[in-house]
Amino acid sequence: MKVLVVGGGGREHALIRKIKESPKVNEIACCPGNGGISYDATCYPVSATDIDGVVNLAKEIKADFVVVAPDDPLVAGMVDALNDAGFATFGPKANAAIIEGSKVFSKDLMLKYNIPTAEYKVFDNAEDVIDYIREKNEFPTVIKADGLALGKGVIIPESLEEAEAGVREIMEDKIFGESGNHVVVEEFLTGPEVSVLAFTDGKCVKPMVSSMDHKRALDGDKGLNTGGMGTVSPNPYYTDEIAKECMDTIFMPTIEAMNKEGRTFKGCLYFGLMITKKGPKVIEYNCRFGDPETQVVLPRLKTDIMEIFEAINNETLSDLDIEWSDDACTCVVMASGGYPKSYPKGLEITGLTNGQADGVIVYHAGTAIEDNKLVTSGGRVLGVTALGNTIEDALKKSYEAVDKINFQNKHYRKDIGQKALNALKK
Ligand code: AMP
Numbered sequence: 357m358k359v360l361v362v363g364g365g366g367r368e369h370a371l372i373r374k375i376k377e378s379p380k381v382n383e384i385a386c387c388p389g390n391g392g393i394s395y396d397a398t399c400y401p402v403s404a405t406d407i408d409g410v411v412n413l414a415k416e417i418k419a420d421f422v423v424v425a426p427d428d429p430l431v432a433g434m435v436d437a438l439n440d441a442g443f444a445t446f447g448p449k450a451n452a453a454i455i456e457g458s459k460v461f462s463k464d465l466m467l468k469y470n471i472p473t474a475e476y477k478v479f480d481n482a483e484d485v486i487d488y489i490r491e492k493n494e495f496p497t498v499i500k501a502d503g504l505a506l507g508k509g510v511i512i513p514e515s516l517e518e519a520e521a522g523v524r525e526i527m528e529d530k531i532f533g534e535s536g537n538h539v540v541v542e543e544f545l546t547g548p549e550v551s552v553l554a555f556t557d558g559k560c561v562k563p564m565v566s567s568m569d570h571k572r573a574l575d576g577d578k579g580l581n582t583g584g585m586g587t588v589s590p591n592p593y594y595t596d597e598i599a600k601e602c603m604d605t606i607f608m609p610t611i612e613a614m615n616k617e618g619r620t621f622k623g624c625l626y627f628g629l630m631i632t633k634k635g636p637k638v639i640e641y642n643c644r645f646g647d648p649e650t651q652v653v654l655p656r657l658k659t660d661i662m663e664i665f666e667a668i669n670n671e672t673l674s675d676l677d678i679e680w681s682d683d684a685c686t687c688v689v690m691a692s693g694g695y696p697k698s699y700p701k702g703l704e705i706t707g708l709t710n711g712q713a714d715g716v717i718v719y720h721a722g723t724a725i726e727d728n729k730l731v732t733s734g735g736r737v738l739g740v741t742a743l744g745n746t747i748e749d750a751l752k753k754s755y756e757a758v759d760k761i762n763f764q765n766k767h768y769r770k771d772i773g774q775k776a777l778n779a780l781k782k
């Protein structure tokens with residue numbers, strides 16, 4: 357098979373490495389890809405959001421299967437267009453991807469089908485939101501832009517002034533464009549967070565192994581929200597008991613709810629969960645693999661990923677046994693100093709070719725090749741991933757590898773996995 361992967365970050369690199377293991381696959385293409393991905397796949401300079409461009413590329417290279425990884429093309433209907441053109445695909449259609457594309461949709465869905473989540477209210481103008489928050493006078497509170505916002509559409513103000521400033525930016529200055537036409541204000545929940553990615557063909561749901569993201573830029577969960585600075589799998593807070601409860605109260609009910617709405621979801625559904633004192637609740641749904649969750653989940657997958665993708669496409673997932681290794685896996689993101697705000701690009705990366713220890717995989721997120729040199733080209737540059745017998749063991753390998761890799765102003769968190777290790781000690 358010739359497989360085309362749409363996207364160009366660390367998640368896509370992890371997908372490509374796993375697809376490469378499949379005996380069914382003899383060629384992998386990627387658009388747009390990145391410097392590191394170009395060692396594993398033929399990269400084409402077509403933007404991941406260019407629907408016509410991707411359909412034409414799939415035709416041109418005669419792709420047998422297309423995997424659409426990022427949220428924006430899924431929400432915009434890239435899978436629909438590829439299917440209309442006759443391609444087999446992995447990823448939800450637009451009418452199902454809305455589960456990530458609109459927070460108002462997903463909150464209303466959870467309310468209608470009794471799926472546990474934070475209490476909320478929807479607004480369509482800034483004055484009403486501010487009045488509501490002033491009257492309620494409970495802080496912190498949580499304000500979410502309705503639409504996609506590069507993972508930055510959530511603010512958690514500690515005061516009315518902060519809330520007002522945030523709401524005006526989203527709804528009046530439109531810093532996220534149309535995504536800010538509506539906002540959801542919700543109850544602030546507390547408890548450990550767990551990411552669960554799940555394969556589903558719309559009939560059954562097969563959760564993958566759990567993981568924990570580290571979203572803030574700085575150690576101790578300080579600093580700005582980022583796309584994710586590191587991950588560990590498994591997530592020790594996700595016990596067998598919690599997993600069962602999630603299956604009964606969240607995973608299956610969500611799949612069934614989407615079917616009842618005529619929006620069957622096929623692909624990877626990401627459940628962002630919080631384990632509250634009143635049980636697990638949904639913080640967010642994503643219509644795709646998480647980044648950098650994929651980087652610690654897929655290395656543990658033992659089953660041929662193309663077999664899974666084909667089973668989902670053919671709606672025969674329930675016949676397939678999916679196997680996982682008992683290893684722990686950790687990913688430390690090396691970012692450009694300045695990320696998630698502004699940062700320079702084009703800085704040479706050294707130390708990658710010295711060879712990594714056993715079980716270490718360096719996924720490329722924002723790299724390019726210029727004049728035969730590997731250079732930085734994004735905020736998140738590398739996901740330094742390691743497998744080990746325990747989280748502690750894997751972390752040691754990840755950090756040893758991080759130490760050997762250099763570029764000017766490299767920034768990474770030194771405390772990835774500490775929360776998981778502390779939970780294990782309890
Ligand atoms: P999201 O982009 O929806 O994942 O939100 C970003 C982060 O904001 C989450 O990972 C949580 O840490 C936090 N968050 C979102 N919603 C809530 C909530 N209702 N209560 C507490 N924290 C939240």
Ligand code: GLY
Nearest residue numbers: 583584646647648
């Ligand atoms: N790491 C969180 C996300 O992919 O949205």
